[in-house]
Amino acid sequence: MSLKIENVTIYTGRGDKLTESAILIEKNKIVAVGEEAVHKQATTVIDGQGKTILPGFFDMHIHLGMDGVADPFAQISTDSQALSAYRHQANGKKQIKSGVTSVRNLGSKGHIDLAYRDAIEAGLVTGPTVYGSGQPIVMTGGHGYPLASEADGEDEIRKVARQTLKQGADVLKLMATGGVMTPGVDPGSPQLSENEMKAAVEEALHAGKTTASHAQGTIGIQNAVRAGITTIEHGIFLDDETIHLMIEYGTVLVPTLAAPYYIVQNADSGEIPPHAIKKAKYCYEAHKESFRKAVKAGVKIAAGTDAGTPFNLHGDFAKELELMHEGVMTVRAIITSATYDAAAVLNVQNETGSLEAGKVADFIILSEDPENSLSAFRSVETVYQGGVMVHVN
The missing domain is CATH 2.30.40.10 (Urease, subunit C, domain 1)
Incomplete structure (x- = not known):
């Protein structure tokens, strides 16, 4: 037929x-x-x-265990593993409806994204093709710790990286800086060191896997790039030196422009934690300008939404593409960033x-x-x- x-x-x-x-x-x-x-x-x-x-589109940064509620970490803290698994399935279906046939899930408590991936591959449920990181790897108290594996020092990081790969992770997610949603951390502040991330990158390479780093502040981004990270997530504070470093190393930027956009747009909802609103507003304009500079300089871009963060709903992939267009990318370049270039990040460009x-x-x-x-x-x-x-x- x-x-x-x-x-x-x-x-x-x-x-x-x-x-x-x-x-x-x-x-x-x-x-x-x-x-x-x-x-x-x-x-x-x-x-x-x-x-x-x-x-079919690739959304290169999502959280299937988060629904886009105003305080996703509160949601994660009360979800049982069974409820989280159902949440993964419901959100995966929303991704398919928006034209996203492949997703890179960058952080699920209990490695549930890996179990969801396996269930799809076994034909037990339907959903997008999932490339999962399992639990992210963070320093003690680091950004995203409510859903992460905490470790300190090169030896601990290496062991946790190996444990995460043992669980079946397709990609290792590491936190190079603080972030918007975690209370008490500064988005611009470095967290995991260059050497700590390098240890995880080595383990990923030995296993034939890729890496991603949440990296918002300039120093942390540079640490991640020099460590050999495959993709920089967010890249909020990019200066010329950092952009040139990314081009030199061939590092890909996944901008997730929708994440701060939706927090800022819904700042008056009365639902988002005040610390997140304050940090998102501080980062918002710098993020857009960094993206424009990176595109103009020739940094390779892969599209990703950070779906699951406040008011950033699964199934709204188009918003990220619209924001990328506002940030000077052409329609054809946007399509490539959401398809072939995304597949190349995952080393599957010869198949899809x-x-x-x-x-x-x-x-x-x-x-x-x-x-x-x-x-x-x-x-x-x-x-x-x-x-x-x-x-x-």
Whole structure:
């Protein structure tokens, strides 16, 4: 059985845009895209006139165990493991509906994201492809400690890294600085040292895995980059020296612009902890400017929302893309950052992340072309995962 969708606009994820084109799917793989697909026969043919096809999105920074409530750490502290698992499943479904077919979950208490990933792979539940970190690794009392593994010194960090990899983590998450949501810590203050992070990076590399570092302050970002971290999360305070260092090391930025945006927008709700509001307001403009500077300098970007933080809901991936566009990224660059470049961060770009023959058939159909209207990112009509329609609006 084969499926061809024709008369469509296609963004391949590699920067190419094909008009009046087609895509041919057989089983769970893409057989042909573009002119070759136009001339091939198929068992089922769909006329997609006026529609646009993109690779399935990757959200490279989410928290499936957090719902976007005003105080997510309070929620985590009262959730049982069973309730958290149900929460992961409910939020995973919301991701699929928004066109996100793959997620990188960067922090779940009890490593529940890894169990959720395994349940999806075993066919017990449906959801996005999950690349999970399990519990993040933090210094004692460090940012995110309510859902993390606390460790101090290179030896302890190395042991916890090995334990996390033993649990099946796809990526190790480390906290290089303080953050907005944790009380009593400064987003600009360094936490794990360069050498501590380097120990974890070494363990990840030995296991063939990648790393991510929550890093908001300049010194902490530089420590993480020199330690060999794969991605910098947030990157709120980036100066020219730090940006050049990231380019030198090939470090990818996952900006999560939506996270402070939603805290600032909802500051008067009376629900968000006051310490988080104060810190988010302090960081907000610097974050946007750092992102603009990084894009203009040529830092590679992978899209991620930090979904689960206050009022930052799962299923609202489009908001991050809109904020990235405001921050000077072109529509095609945004699409690449949310597809092929994201897959490359996870070393799976040869299997997924773009619409090319031989790759897994994860793709979405939009009702319009995002280069004509940015609102197209909110008009996800159909989602295919592994060649199977998993959602239709």
